[in-house]
Amino acid sequence: MEDTIPPAQPPPGPRLGPPRSLRPWHRRPNPLRRPTDRFQARIGLGLLLAVLVVAPVAGVVVEELAHRHYTDTARHQALTRHETSATLTEDVPRHPEPGSDEAKLARYPAEVRLTTPDGRTATTRAEVPPGLSAGGQVRVWVTADGEATEPPLTREQIRSRSMGCALLAAVGTVLAGAAAHAVICHVVRRRNLTAWERAWAETAPRWTPSG
Incomplete structure (x- = not known):
């Protein structure tokens, strides 16, 4: 019985995936690498x-x-500071642009007179809105000693x-x-x-x- 000739096979296709030299786990040793x-x-x-x-x-x-x-x-500021009414003892400068958004946020230092929690009359300088006249009433935050200060921190x-x-x-x-x-x-x-x-x-x- 004659031997059967196998059918012709197609040539091998290109290798899938990156060459071995480009794979990070198959790096070639570098003699210059110290x-x-x-x-x-x-x-x-x-x-x-x-x-x-x-x-x-x-x-x-x-x-x-x-x-x-x-x-x-x-919490400590809330216990040691309080808001009170004070009387201006001097006129407050006017803002260059009255009625503007900047004027609504602007504050100027002015001298005010107030009564401390223990009944004493104290004078201090506080940041107040512009354009107010002497004798006007403003709300300020003060310490127990009657010194003007910032309000307690908000959340x-x-x-x-x-x-x-x-x-x-x-x-x-x-x-x-x-x-x-x-x-x-x-x-x-x-x-x-x-x-x-x-x-x-x-x-x-x-x-x-x-x-």
Whole structure:
């Protein structure tokens, strides 16, 4: 019985996927790659991962601490400050643009006279709206000693300041990681230069022709 001739096979097609040389897990060894280069790459990767983990955690922790601090501050301010009526002892300058949105928010320092919680009459300087005349009545926040001050922190102010502290903590963590990486790179670079100079000092005499 004659042998059966197998049918012709099509030529092999192109290899699927990237060539082995382009796959990160099949990198070819580089003879010029120094141990310090591998160390620097690993340190850079480690710092990057550390920053990605620490920055959000630092932001959350700092925001919680800041929120607690400002909440306690607002509570203390509410206990030690109060709003009262005061009498202007001098005219307040007029705003250059009366009736404008800027004029509604503007405040000018002026001397006022008020009565403290213990019944004393005190004089202090407070921020008041523009255009008022002497003898007019204004509402001001004062301390127990009769000194003009700011009103207690509001919830919005507490939230805003806490978020600002959290942002600063996260940015500070990133900057600290970048600074650490820069310092390590500088140290490694100096070490490489020192090693190169030492190796060149040993090699150069063999390259120099004798006279």
